[in-house]
Amino acid sequence: MENEKRTERNTGAGIDENRLSDILTISQIKATDTYETPPQIIWIDNSTIATLGNFSASTGKAKSKKTFNVSAIVAASLAGRQVLNYRAHLPEGKQRVLYVDTEQSRFHCHNVLERILRLAGLPTTSDSENLDFICLREYSPSVRIEVIDYALRQGKGYGLVIIDGIRDLMLDINSTGESVEVINKMMEWSSKYDLHIHCVLHLNKGDNNVRGHIGTEMSNKAETVLVISKSSENPSISEVHALHIREKEFRPFAFTVDNGGLPVMAENYSFDESTSERSKNRVGFMSLSVEQHREALSAAFGDKPIKGFENVLQAMMTAYETIGFKRGRSVMIKLLQYLTDNLKLVIKRDKLFYYDVTPTEAMLFDEE
Template identity: 30%
Template structure:
């Protein structure tokens, strides 16, 4: 405690500046009479730039009951004084604490279990409230692979359809399935939509499937379109089962811009959480490398629940799907899944797992 002799004294700013370096909080604790209340508020305002606070004791302000010694003389304890200080902090931090309250974990009331939307064996790859990252080089089959996920997401019951080695939770409630493509032409995306419908055993698109070619939009407009359409379809269809963003790097100006990249992935992660859905985000490898593209790739790698890499096999007709990261398990528990183009089917088909010897090499 520091005494300045009288509440009407002038508090030197340079003194307060020095105190700021030594103490977390500087609190004015003046008498609670008329003069004390007026002066404490005046000094608080004058020293606001230093974060000086003002605490008013619960005393009537009479000659016998107005200062901190009177407060303790009345039987109050240190803990009660600390309680007053905590109430002061609650007032100052009210908005932040109210927002933080919704984020607090209540161990006695666990959150609703997230449903695994995409799994390989018993290992969840993409679940509600999470991002599934799908990556690979040019021409490895990323768009065909994600189309298979969409095909699985528009099936309303369990089937033996070929989903290129994974299982997709059936869309039993007819919730929205959304595919946003930022790279392919409208004509190519139309062809791919036809293939995924055939894979799902459908002749027409279900009402809850919405496929968008965003190549005609500016980069700044694309994310806004995704955010607003997701909100609408969430309410229109009673929820969102799966979202695919094919070409997530095309939602920002530069994949190497750290601020833009962090903001984008934070927003995608937020959308997955508030709509309780799985968002599959497709991003390229760096050319001639095995690293995800730029700051965007680094941030996506950090936030994704799983990362699947699609690469060409030694036989260039075959694509291999390999898990690079799995949050709820080990990548080594997921087989190396293979698919290739089938002329007769007019689409990629699953051709089984890589031999066990290949899996053993990954452990070395």
């Protein structure tokens, strides 16, 4: 872990001073600058879920039909019309889509390709000039990244890139360093080539949080994170919710798969109040914003550290309940770990827990 942190701190070391000067100059934001609003390209109802120059994600447990959902997004982008609840419009010069699959066999990738073409109303007997589909299952994470980078450098007019299996761009899903590097790649590619990247990542099996450090980084940086989950009342139906969205939140919708193997809107499916509440709970504490965490932690800690693990849990349970997040001890243990390891909002030194203080300040508390 220490080596990993040391590596992160050294990242970028040795850059030529002229290069640093150039970066500093072009990175400055001035009051006299003018910027165009990023073009919106994908919507659900009247909520924008994707713009050029950003990235988003879909997440869900195995067999929740994440790839069916992504197929609808791609089909809407190719057809320029609504598919399921997605509307899309790729601007002139950005009308091509690159679909990267990192985990399925070529046979299953071909099935996905055919499904997308059928959804878009395109022939399945010829290749679409606006869709490139590549399968990178047999390659290492570093090679996958290089291939994607090479494809984008070709300047083929991509407006949308799908990475179905972002987890496979790294060796260790729990590596902080690798996670930051992969998310930085998403931000670099989307900004440099002025396109939108939509990634797919699994939820944990044991809980309902996005997997690993990569999930945390993605939730913090993505424009939109969608959650696809099986209906608790009908497993053949999948529900789509927003885990995180910068725009106004859309009403959840549901789809199923018809006899022809295509996703279609679930007829007469309604989200009653209790179902919606369960869905919100299902995504867990990672659905809370940093501001909500800070509000709860301020109430729990005040301006003093808390001594003892159990005392911290009790204080957090009481404080988080005040912001509408009422959970038991087992969830609070995971939440405390998340706050400590991922968000860095809680620091533990010996038997004392501190909220949002630096190690130096923590030492001052010790001396007092």
